[in-house]
Amino acid sequence: MNKLKWLIVLCFLNNVLASEPGKRIVVKLPFNDREEILSGMRKYLKITERMLREISTKNYSEVERLISKIEMDKDRLYRISKRENLSFMELAYRFHSVEVQNIKNAAKEKNQDKLILAISNFIGSCNHCHDRYQLIEWGGKDYPAAIPNKKFIDKYINLYKK
């Protein structure tokens, strides 16, 4: 398991660091938002490692608990809606809803095959996003995406009314 874990870590880092900056779409963000996202990313990596460990020992309730930490909810919807680029928002949305939900359902069903497929799709979507997007600090004063993107919010808000 340890070997597998490190392989996965290397795989991610390689992916994030090796992509050529010029080829990725730039998403500009205020300093604090960028820091917040990157710290979230480090958390996703930790959660992924832990889930892999728990999947290998078939500890399904722990997998469910871990994945629930990054589920889609109303607050997250609003946070994502301020990310400047609509296709980036959609990808983030898909990750936190579809990919996360697939893992949660498979863990609930205690279905190991389904769970392995779900976690591999989940990891695939990390890589997919890293290949496409780059985060750069917004240099100007008035950040244009400080207000939630209405089109994006309107599309999903009904699913997350509290």
Ligand code: HEC
């Ligand atoms: C919707 C897009 C998206 C998804 C999904 C995503 N990431 Fe990221 N991640 C990014 C972007 C953008 C960066 C910054 C890359 C850059 O600017 O070079 C990043 C950076 C990172 C970093 C580097 C953090 C740092 O401190 O610099 C790690 C680690 C990471 N992601 C892990 C993950 C893992 C693990 C997953 C999946 C479980 C994941 N990410 C899913 C977009 C995403």
